[in-house]
Amino acid sequence: MAIREVIQGVEYDGLLGGPEFPTLTKNVTVLSGTTLKRGTVVSKNSDGKYVAVTTVLGPAGIVADDVDASNGDTVGTIYISGRFNRENLIVPSEFKIADNEDKFEAANLYLTSIHA
Template structure:
């Protein structure tokens, strides 16, 4: 399945009032992770061409920039365990707060205000 094709409704997108904006990113291999769609990302730097370098947001991280959410992974899955990978992140829009994935012991309560400041609005979705 192509990276941007979603097989049915996955409950990540929670509305279309706010525009959905995407950004090309690089998941750094140093992050050593397998990321799923809905992972909340922090920007840790920039590549030579200006592309954001990202990893999962974690409030317990030592570098301050790893504590600040800037996007939500759009791709179904990104395997950056051994090499860096290019991916796409949502940097604006409305998202189901229960579908977001955080690093460490973080929860939506840890990052909700910072997400809203970044134009990533969270909503409760009733099934």
């Protein structure tokens, strides 16, 4: 199976890592000036808005669908629980997934690997 393919109208991109944990979503406010792709790990800032994950704030969710908040705060959908393939997560270069795995689990975001 390719990393991204369409099967009878359903597109699989490898983000979801399995059914072992409930996959739940939530609509949230994404901070103005931000563009987030599906699979981006996000943090919740002190104003209650979501931004790309930081080492200080830690993971609070994973973007379910692309969000363009470049022209103002925008509502977007994030995963707030589930199992995800770490290779398909999008994080800033200074954020190391392996160093923060306990923070993912504390946020009900469980990681697996496509290669495991």
